[in-house]
Amino acid sequence: MNELIEKDINKNHSIINTNALFLVGKMMDDALLEIDLNYEIKDANTAAKRLLGDNLIGSLIYERVISDALKDELQVCINKKDKIGEFTATLKNNEYHQLTGRLMIISDHRAAVLLMDMTLQHNVEKMRRDFISNISHELRSPLTSLMGFIETLQNTPNIENNMKERFLKIMEDEAKRMSRLIDDLMSLSKVEVEEHIAPTGKVFIKTVLSSVIASMNNRAMKTGHVIDFQDQRANKTEEPIIRGESDEIIEVFHNLIDNALKYSYSESTIKIKLTDAPIGRVIVDIVNNGEGIEAKHIPRLTERFYRVDKGRSRQMGGTGLGLAIVKHIISKHRGELHIKSELKGETSFEVSLPYFHTLLSALKSNE
Numbered sequence: 001m002n003e004l005i006e007k008d009i010n011k012n013h014s015i016i017n018t019n020a021l022f023l024v025g026k027m028m029d030d031a032l033l034e035i036d037l038n039y040e041i042k043d044a045n046t047a048a049k050r051l052l053g054d055n056l057i058g059s060l061i062y063e064r065v066i067s068d069a070l071k072d073e074l075q076v077c078i079n080k081k082d083k084i085g086e087f088t089a090t091l092k093n094n095e096y097h098q099l100t101g102r103l104m105i106i107s108d109h110r111a112a113v114l115l116m117d118m119t120l121q122h123n124v125e126k127m128r129r130d131f132i133s134n135i136s137h138e139l140r141s142p143l144t145s146l147m148g149f150i151e152t153l154q155n156t157p158n159i160e161n162n163m164k165e166r167f168l169k170i171m172e173d174e175a176k177r178m179s180r181l182i183d184d185l186m187s188l189s190k191v192e193v194e195e196h197i198a199p200t201g202k203v204f205i206k207t208v209l210s211s212v213i214a215s216m217n218n219r220a221m222k223t224g225h226v227i228d229f230q231d232q233r234a235n236k237t238e239e240p241i242i243r244g245e246s247d248e249i250i251e252v253f254h255n256l257i258d259n260a261l262k263y264s265y266s267e268s269t270i271k272i273k274l275t276d277a278p279i280g281r282v283i284v285d286i287v288n289n290g291e292g293i294e295a296k297h298i299p300r301l302t303e304r305f306y307r308v309d310k311g312r313s314r315q316m317g318g319t320g321l322g323l324a325i326v327k328h329i330i331s332k333h334r335g336e337l338h339i340k341s342e343l344k345g346e347t348s349f350e351v352s353l354p355y356f357h358t359l360l361s362a363l364k365s366n367e
Ligand code: ADP
Pocket: 255, 259, 260, 263, 264, 288, 290, 292, 293, 301, 306, 307, 308, 309, 313, 314, 317, 318, 319, 320, 321, 322, 323, 324, 347
C-alpha cells in the first residue's frame, strides 16, 4: 500500500499517486476532489457527488461552493508545495451548509481538495451557545429584581410595614423562581444524559396518574378547576403497565397537568383520558379548555425556553423547560407526544407509551 502512495516526483511530476488517493477516497465520508490549477474538477469521490451534486467532472469548484479563502490558499500552496491549505466554504445553493476544506498540491498541475461537512457541529455549537445565553438571561432577571429590592430595603430604614411585606413577598417569589429554574435545569440535564439508557423498572400507569391527580387536586380547587379522570380502555380491570422509571413518568404527568391548570380557563374541567392504542400502546390524553395555541407554535413547544407568551408563563411561575423535560423523558421511554389545539377551545397533550399488559399475562402463566 505504501508503494501506491509513494512520492514519484522524478518520474511523472506527480507528488503522490492520484489513483491511490482516489482509491482511499472511495472509503471516505468526506468529499475528495482533484482540481487543476484553474479550479476545474478532474475527479471526485462518491461523497463529493453526494455533497456537491452530479456532473462534477469538468465543472469549476466555484460553481459548487462559495469560499473567499480557497483561491488565496491554492496560490500559497502552489508557491510552497508541501503546505496543506485550510479554508472554510458554504455550498453555493445552501449557505447554511458549513464546510471546512483542506487542499494540497499533488502534481505540477493538480491539487487535492478535501471538503468536510461541519453543519451538524456548527448547529450543536450554536444551540449550546444559545442555551447558555438563555440560562444567563433567565437567571439574571430574578436576580436583578432581588438586588433592587434588597437595596430599597437597605436605603429605606423607616419603610412602612405593609410595603415591606409586599417587597418581601415579591423577593420570595423571585427566589422561588430561581430555585425552580435550577431544579428544572438539573432535571433536564439528567434526563438528557440518560436518554439512551433503556428504562428497566415497571410503572403502573393508573396508580401513577391517581397519585399525581391527588397531589394536584388542592391546587386545582383554588382556581375552581375540576380534574376528571376517565378510564376508556376496553378492559378496565387489567392494570396498564409500562416499562419505565416511575419518578420520570410522574414528572411527565405532573408537568402536563400543571400546564393544563396554568393555561386553561379558571373553573374549567381538565380531562385525563386513558385509552388503548391499536398496537400495544397505552395512551394518556390530557385535555384542557382555554385560549389555545396557534398552529405555528406547536412544533416548537418542546424546545428549551420556548414560550408562546413569555409574560403569561412568567406570571404563572413557568420556567419554559417543562415540555423539554417531558419530551426527553417520553423519548427515553420509546413513547410519543402529540399536541393538538384549537383557539378558544380544547388543547390536548397526548402521550403514548409502549404497553406491557402482556407482562402481567406472562407473570400469571408462570404462577
Ligand atoms: P412553561 O414553564 O412556560 O409553562 P413549558 O415548557 O411547560 O414552559 O411550556 C412551554 C409553553 O407551551 C408555555 O409557555 C405555553 O405557552 C405553552 N403551553 C404548554 N402547555 C399548554 C397548554 N396546556 N395550553 C396552552 N399552552 C400551553
